[in-house]
Amino acid sequence: MTIGWRTLDVGEKALIYTAQGHARVEAGPKRLFLFLEKFIPLDCFTADQTEYLRITYKNGTIAHRSGPCAMFRNPVEVASVEVMNGVSLDANEVLVVYRLDPKTQSVSKYIRPGPTIFIPTANECDSIRFHEFEWHGTDPNNKTKKIPRGLHFTKLQVIPDQFYYNVDEVRTADDALIRVKLMIFYELRDIEKMLSATSDPIADFINYMEFIERSSQLNDLNNYPQLQERCRVIGYVVSKVGFRGYHASPTLQSMHDVAIMKRTELKAEFETEEQNQGMTDLLLQNDCRGWLLNKEWKSQI
Structure with a gap:
């Protein structure tokens, strides 16, 4: 028990217990005078846009609060608060979800497309699982x-x-x-x-x-x-x-390279021989033309 002044800053909360066992929540900014009272600061839990708060109340109910949000845990009413991660889905992604019905023990399947942040409802959190794909990679x-x-x-x-x-x-x-x-x-x-x-x-x-x-x-x-x-x-x-x-394979590739080189050499030799043959034919044609002209000139003398 405390006697004296206590201060709550902006954004803070505290639980105050009286000597008779009653409890109340005070929010700052505030300055409190306590007389035989117990001062307990409350923990604040926050979730961003990709997270959610899983709240378990002392009466057994469970609630999910999507982010962004914040909550002070009042131990009189709330047993626990957990910050859970949602599943972020892009526009080109889907999530395959299996849900177990606790009454009939049957499993149903549904597909959640993106873009979205998948957050399970409070009554299905412990009864769902995601399809895990294992493919060749x-x-x-x-x-x-x-x-x-x-x-x-x-x-x-x-x-x-x-x-x-x-x-x-x-x-x-x-x-x-x-x-x-x-x-x-x-x-x-x-x-x-x-x-x-x-x-x-x-x-x-x-x-x-x-x-x-x-x-x-x-x-x-x-x-x-x-x-x-x-x-x-x-x-x-x-x-x-x-x-x-x-x-x-290296052996087959080597044989292929040798064959290509051989074909290239043979083609070059063929073209060279073809040019030589053409030159020889041209010389023979010139010789024959000269012989005929010489013969014709002698016959005219």
Whole structure:
């Protein structure tokens, strides 16, 4: 118990207990004279625009207060106040939420699109979970290689995207092994279909690639019917496949370079021989013309 003066500044609150056990809340700015009273400053909890306050009252009810907001915890009425983070969604992101009904124990699903700050209601906070996606992702050491479970996320992007991908050990018509370099452009069109048909669409993309003999046709999307059919089943659309070239093994590349050099040398030799032959033909033509003129001149004498 206190006897004397206490001061509350602007923006402060305090709980005052009397000797009889009664309590009251005082807000500043104020100067109080206490006589056999207990002075307890109240803690202030604040949440910004991406957060919310989870308030648990002593009667068992729970409330959520979206930010930006502030609240003083009155221990007479409130058991606890927690500052919780909301889920920020951009315009090109969605959140897949699963909600458990405590009465029927059934699970329902709904999709929350952005742009928004997702804040669960007080009665669903302990009964929801977000869909956690685990897809093939880019190898940190090689941007053209995909590794299982390389991507972990809960916010699903729904804008057109693309990725590099190299296919190793592609056998050509002359039985040589090469690496084909591709760039795949895709877009998610049907989220429900994707969720029910696949757990990893990137794996489906790279597993349903098939190749043709002519490299110039690798840019034509019509030459990938299996890929297009699989994308239709899982709710995606592949808008374009770009052929970025190929890479052979060092041995095969060395043989190819030697063959190119040999062809270049033979072509140069052929052109040189062709020029020499043309010069020889021109000299012969000049000699024949001179002989005929000389013969004609002698016949006239």
